[in-house]
Amino acid sequence: MELNAQYWENRYRDESTGWDIGYPSDPIIAYAGQLRNKDTNILIPGAGNAYEAGWLHDHGFTHVTVIDIAPTPLNNLRERTPDFPEDHLLQTDLFKHHKTYELILEQTFFCALSPSRRQEYVHKMYDLLDEGGKLAGVLFDFPNNGEGPPFGGSKEEYLGLFSERFHIKTLEPCYNSIKPRQGKELFFIFEKKPA
Numbered sequence: 145m146e147l148n149a150q151y152w153e154n155r156y157r158d159e160s161t162g163w164d165i166g167y168p169s170d171p172i173i174a175y176a177g178q179l180r181n182k183d184t185n186i187l188i189p190g191a192g193n194a195y196e197a198g199w200l201h202d203h204g205f206t207h208v209t210v211i212d213i214a215p216t217p218l219n220n221l222r223e224r225t226p227d228f229p230e231d232h233l234l235q236t237d238l239f240k241h242h243k244t245y246e247l248i249l250e251q252t253f254f255c256a257l258s259p260s261r262r263q264e265y266v267h268k269m270y271d272l273l274d275e276g277g278k279l280a281g282v283l284f285d286f287p288n289n290g291e292g293p294p295f296g297g298s299k300e301e302y303l304g305l306f307s308e309r310f311h312i313k314t315l316e317p318c319y320n321s322i323k324p325r326q327g328k329e330l331f332f333i334f335e336k337k338p339a
């Protein structure tokens with residue numbers, strides 16, 4: 145099965161969206177919410193309904209860009225947060241996007257991609273970050289048995305994937321996961337290494 149735009153759009157249309165928690169996720173807003181500079185240039189890739197983007201916007205963050213390959217979740221965000229800047233709502237394949245950001249927030253996008261694309265994800269995130277920029281958020285911590293999405297992973301695998309191009313600032317069990325994900329998530333902050 146190809147995890148393409150049609151696949152994801154159908155999941156939204158069929159309301160088969162088990163990943164969607166319906167509110168801004170605690171670990172993401174706890175981290176992003178403590179940023180002092182509300183002009184930080186932030187990207188949320190594979191953002192889905194993007195409750196976190198709405199939260200950041202409502203809390204004064206001025207440069208939050210949301211990308212998703214499916215139109216429905218972006219339309220949902222438009223409806224919920226009508227004053228979210230239209231030019232920061234991008235319906236596109238993340239791998240075809242070419243700007244750079246100071247911070248990229250990850251939540252259930254990495255695990256939604258075929259595991260064969262993990263190296264590609266690492267390189268793309270590297271390219272989408274400014275010098276010294278950060279990729280931060282949550283990654284699942286359960287065995288990858290090849291069934292998904294969501295596809296699992298482990299701390300060891302993530303260290304192997306990201307260490308070459310990122311300084312591993314934090315990669316530890318997430319203390320404030322939402323209840324159904326408790327014990328199954330790692331919170332991480334990876335900083336782009338100089339080229």
Ligand SMILES: C[S@@+](CC[C@H](N)C(=O)[O-])C[C@H]1O[C@@H](n2cnc3c(N)ncnc32)[C@H](O)[C@@H]1O
Nearest residue numbers: 152163190191192212213214237238251252256
């Ligand atoms: C499992 S959902 C997670 C959505 C959101 N991060 C959340 O936590 O609710 C994965 C999302 O990634 C989007 N997606 C999948 N492949 C993509 C790609 N290549 N580029 C942009 N978005 C993509 C899907 O449309 C879907 O909304």
